[in-house]
Amino acid sequence: MNKKKIQDLKYSTVQFERALLAIDRTTAERIISEFKNDPDRMQIISELVTNALENIGNAWEEGKVALSQVYMSGIICEELIDKLFSSFGNKQINNPVIAIAVFEDFHVLGKRIIYSTLRAGGFNIIDLGNGLSAETLVKEVKEKSIKILLLSVLMLPSALRIKQLNKLLTGIDVKVIVGGAPFRFDDRLWIEVGADATGKDPSETLKIVTKLVGEIK
Amino acid sequence: MSSMERVITTLSHKEPDRVPLFLFVTMHGAKELGISIEEYFSNADNVVEGQLRMQKKYNNDCIYAFFYAALEIEAFGGTVNFLEDGPPNAGLPFIRNFDEIPNLQPPKVKDSKPLHKVLTAIQKLKEYVKEEVPIIGVVMSPFSIPIMQLGFDKYYDLMFFHEDLFDRLMKVNEEFCVDWANAQLEAGATAICYYDPVSSPTIIPRNKYLSTGFKTAKRTIARIKGPTATHFASGNSLQIIDDVSQTGTAIVSASTFEDIVLIKKACRDKLTVLGNLNGIEMRRWTSEIANQNVRNLIMNAAPGGGFILSDNHGEIPFQVPEEVLLTISEAVHIHGRYPIEL
Numbered sequence: 316m317n318k319k320k321i322q323d324l325k326y327s328t329v330q331f332e333r334a335l336l337a338i339d340r341t342t343a344e345r346i347i348s349e350f351k352n353d354p355d356r357m358q359i360i361s362e363l364v365t366n367a368l369e370n371i372g373n374a375w376e377e378g379k380v381a382l383s384q385v386y387m388s389g390i391i392c393e394e395l396i397d398k399l400f401s402s403f404g405n406k407q408i409n410n411p412v413i414a415i416a417v418f419e420d421f422h423v424l425g426k427r428i429i430y431s432t433l434r435a436g437g438f439n440i441i442d443l444g445n446g447l448s449a450e451t452l453v454k455e456v457k458e459k460s461i462k463i464l465l466l467s468v469l470m471l472p473s474a475l476r477i478k479q480l481n482k483l484l485t486g487i488d489v490k491v492i493v494g495g496a497p498f499r500f501d502d503r504l505w506i507e508v509g510a511d512a513t514g515k516d517p518s519e520t521l522k523i524v525t526k527l528v529g530e531i532k
Numbered sequence: 533m534s535s536m537e538r539v540i541t542t543l544s545h546k547e548p549d550r551v552p553l554f555l556f557v558t559m560h561g562a563k564e565l566g567i568s569i570e571e572y573f574s575n576a577d578n579v580v581e582g583q584l585r586m587q588k589k590y591n592n593d594c595i596y597a598f599f600y601a602a603l604e605i606e607a608f609g610g611t612v613n614f615l616e617d618g619p620p621n622a623g624l625p626f627i628r629n630f631d632e633i634p635n636l637q638p639p640k641v642k643d644s645k646p647l648h649k650v651l652t653a654i655q656k657l658k659e660y661v662k663e664e665v666p667i668i669g670v671v672m673s674p675f676s677i678p679i680m681q682l683g684f685d686k687y688y689d690l691m692f693f694h695e696d697l698f699d700r701l702m703k704v705n706e707e708f709c710v711d712w713a714n715a716q717l718e719a720g721a722t723a724i725c726y727y728d729p730v731s732s733p734t735i736i737p738r739n740k741y742l743s744t745g746f747k748t749a750k751r752t753i754a755r756i757k758g759p760t761a762t763h764f765a766s767g768n769s770l771q772i773i774d775d776v777s778q779t780g781t782a783i784v785s786a787s788t789f790e791d792i793v794l795i796k797k798a799c800r801d802k803l804t805v806l807g808n809l810n811g812i813e814m815r816r817w818t819s820e821i822a823n824q825n826v827r828n829l830i831m832n833a834a835p836g837g838g839f840i841l842s843d844n845h846g847e848i849p850f851q852v853p854e855e856v857l858l859t860i861s862e863a864v865h866i867h868g869r870y871p872i873e874l
């Protein structure tokens with residue numbers, strides 16, 4: 316990318332982020348559509364979207380924006396990416412099998428946010444559903460050859476029981492990433508339950524998944 | 533001083549004999565009685581016995597008449613799933629479709645069996661503690677309960693894109709909330725804890741709060757015939773402290789993620805601060821850490837009164853060991869004597 320393009324991209328990212336925070340789909344779409352005819356369009360749009368989502372996630376972590384904005388931004392980006400990329404006729408990244416589930420409890424918003432952010436970041440993700448038990452998850456991991464398993468929980472007892480799941484997964488080649496409120500309030504809990512990583516917000520999660528996918532490849 | 537005098541003094545922004553401790557223990561009562569959490573909450577007498585024992589054991593400055601949040605969903609006809617080692621959760625949202633909202637009616641407290649258990653517990657507890665120890669009743673705010681009624685994603689959708697239906701739902705929930713709060717006060721509760729985490733800047737931006745949760749809180753709290761505490765269930769509150777102080781509430785919760793010094797400053801002479809120990813982390817505190825955390829918190833927030841020490845969520849997780857709770861209580865009794873040694 317040349318200097319001018321990088322400048323343009325920076326400017327557009329700021330505008331795009333503003334549109335997302337204001338839940339303004341039309342403006343958001345207009346901004347990324349400007350790159351529709353660029354030969355590097357896939358790279359540019361992906362970067363723009365992930366940068367904006369990353370900034371918004373970080374701002375939530377710092378208490379500067381609210382969860383509603385994180386959620387809506389993820390959904391808008393996911394829709395825009397789906398729409399644009401399918402119109403380009405391009406396939407999404409061919410990543411190792413990644414799956415996400417709500418472990419034991421039924422609080423789906425965290426999973427929905429992480430799912431849409433990762434999809435907006437270009438990853439293919441299998442949604443395994445909600446309220447899954449350890450046994451079901453082990454079966455799914457084996458059957459689908461899942462290499463990265465993302466688990467969302469809201470309740471502390473569910474978080475603690477991930478330890479048992481991880482024991483059942485020993486010897487199987489899968490990385491487990493955990494997240495949800497209990498892991499935000501206790502930053503050592505992910506180690507205690509034997510997970511490979513945790514993310515406090517969608518932007519951190521996007522970075523972790525990108526890194527892991529690079530390592531696995 | 534009795535617990536009641538201690539609390540009233542701090543609420544008037546003066547220093548009592550020591551920092552009041554609100555140890556929000558709910559499920560630990562089941563441990564005390566050696567029964568399951570489900571059985572414990574199935575009967576008012578269990579909760580009465582559990583609360584009285586825990587009040588003595590931990591030298592608690594309040595009785596906490598909270599069963600669990602999803603109890604209100606039972607009153608609406610929804611379901612609840614119990615766990616062996618944690619609080620019960622609401623079952624699948626009972627409003628499946630937005631078009632059910634126009635016909636939704638507020639449940640009547642007087643006809644609701646689940647709510648009657650709480651009212652009976654409060655009446656019996658009041659006979660024991662009289663005016664010595666405050667009894668804290670609990671309501672979910674009309675603005676926060678929709679997450680359990682609809683699901684979180686659908687509620688965002690309703691709040692941001694379906695104003696008329698949102699207003700209608702607030703009407704129903706406000707009627708219920710006022711009725712429920714006043715019934716608890718009538719039964720003997722001293723004050724009502726108004727749980728409103730959706731209003732927290734963690735969950736919605738302040739400008740949205742001002743046009744929604746703030747208005748709901750103002751209308752609802754005005755009709756509750758007793759003092760209220762506004763609780764954000766460990767959500768942040770600093771950005772909206774001034775607004776919250778205009779809703780007519782007396783107490784505001786502080787999250788463990790925010791600087792208690794800044795919160796205390798923002799609340800000065802307007803609101804009493806309630807908080808902000810990290811309940812989730814508490815599970816693995818050693819007695820040194822527990823003691824240190826209590827001490828720091830007291831030094832930062834207690835001088836001048838206007839402060840009640842508690843966890844930041846309004847409920848101690850079931851997994852927190854009794855020893856940690858005993859240490860916290862001891863530490864409050866040692867370091868919390870006024871004047872605070874800095």
Ligand code: B12
Nearest residue numbers: 425466467471494495496514600601619621622729766845
């Ligand atoms: C709003 C709220 C409520 C509302 C609605 C709750 C709901 N969703 O059903 C009300 C008032 C009704 C409520 C009630 C209760 N609550 Co509440 N509540 C909250 C609050 C403030 C936000 C919860 C929420 O839904 N957040 C939205 C989700 C999406 O946020 P999140 O999980 O943090 O997810 C983010 C990140 O963690 C990450 N992430 C999420 N998943 C994943 C997955 C991966 C792989 C990764 C990497 C990252 C990641 O990305 C997300 C977006 O940034 C939290 C405290 C807090 N500050 O977070 C307590 C909290 C969730 N509540 C809690 C509890 C206990 C309850 C009750 C059981 C209390 C009771 N005894 O009745 C009830 C249960 C209600 C029910 N469903 O039946 C506890 C749960 C932990 C525990 N102690 O066990 C919390 C954490 C409070 C605390 N500090 O202890 N609550």
